[in-house]
Amino acid sequence: MATPLLAVERLSKSFSGFHALQDVSLEVGEGSIVGLVGPNGCGKSTLFNCVSGFLPFDAGQVRFRGTPVGGMAPHRIARLGLVRTFQNGHATKRMTVLENMLMAAGGQTGELPLQALLRRPAIRMQQTALLGRAREILETLKLTRVANEYAGNLSGGQQKLLALGRAVMCDADLIMLDEPAAGVNPTLVREFVSMVRDLRDRSGKTFLIIEHDMKFISGACDHVFVLSAGRNLSSGTPAQVQRDPRVLEVYLGKRHAAVA
Known part of the structure; x- marks a missing residue:
């Protein structure tokens, strides 16, 4: 088995x-x-x-x-x-839904100070890919229209969907x-x-x-x-x-x- x-x-x-x-x-x-x-x-x-x-x-x-x-x-x-x-x-309530999604993604190149200085093109490429992935997940969860809302303004149900989205973003x-x-x-x-x-x-x-x-x-x-x-x-x-x-x-x- x-x-x-x-x-x-x-x-x-x-x-x-x-x-x-x-x-x-x-x-x-x-x-x-x-x-x-x-x-x-x-x-x-x-x-x-x-x-x-x-x-x-x-x-x-x-x-x-x-x-x-x-x-x-x-x-x-x-x-x-x-x-x-x-x-x-x-969720971090004073960040937007989209920002919460992006923060959930691990292994980001720009997290280390030296890499942030030396690998800017790679960071831009990764951020573009992560942004596209976050928007795709939000669309699946029907949260696109609140992507730029503060997470603290969401309803209880939307908070649950955002928690699921952050988990998927990982x-x-x-x-x-x-x-x-x-x-x-x-x-x-x-x-x-x-x-x-x-x-x-x-x-x-x-x-x-x-x-x-x-x-x-x-x-x-x-x-x-x-x-x-x-x-x-x-x-x-x-x-x-x-x-x-x-x-x-x-x-x-x-x-x-x-x-x-």
Whole structure:
């Protein structure tokens, strides 16, 4: 079998005796869109933080393209091609949307003072290419008309789209989205699903998505993992997971699950 792009193997994390994650495992295949769902407090955000290097974990292993990344700093993991968004967007509010996009691109020749002095033609060529790439991504995300707006003036939904655009601008292989549909109106949620699938199909991006909106999960994801109380509960296609009695019990309670 092909090596998964991301493999989480028996990951555990505790906070002062509270077990946030206990032997959690999941795999994300290259070119797939995978959902991570579960009730509040089940460990989804902790898992994201451990995988992306923002939290150390107590036991287990995280491998990206077969390489262990446990203990790496977030910026080193991002350079390998694994990036994540946050629920609040983290855009620089007093910079324009386009400037935020350009700032997200790594490995820019003009970042070092000596290169800025000696490699001006190369810098101009790179900046022209990056500007074209940024405008192309903004067009895909339907943010072209706000490209010159301050990021702080965007709506909540537009902030989520900008966070996705910045992640794509990093040229990452795996993009982890943290509740992209939270606080977004239903019409934009449907558009967001279409955009994610389009980025996968046209650009070969892979996604791991935390989300509570099951319509988003059903529309976007190929496979879903369900957590409950810091443990693996279920996995399968969105349809399979939504029919699983264990998942229905966690979300609806025993009495409602029996009726369903």
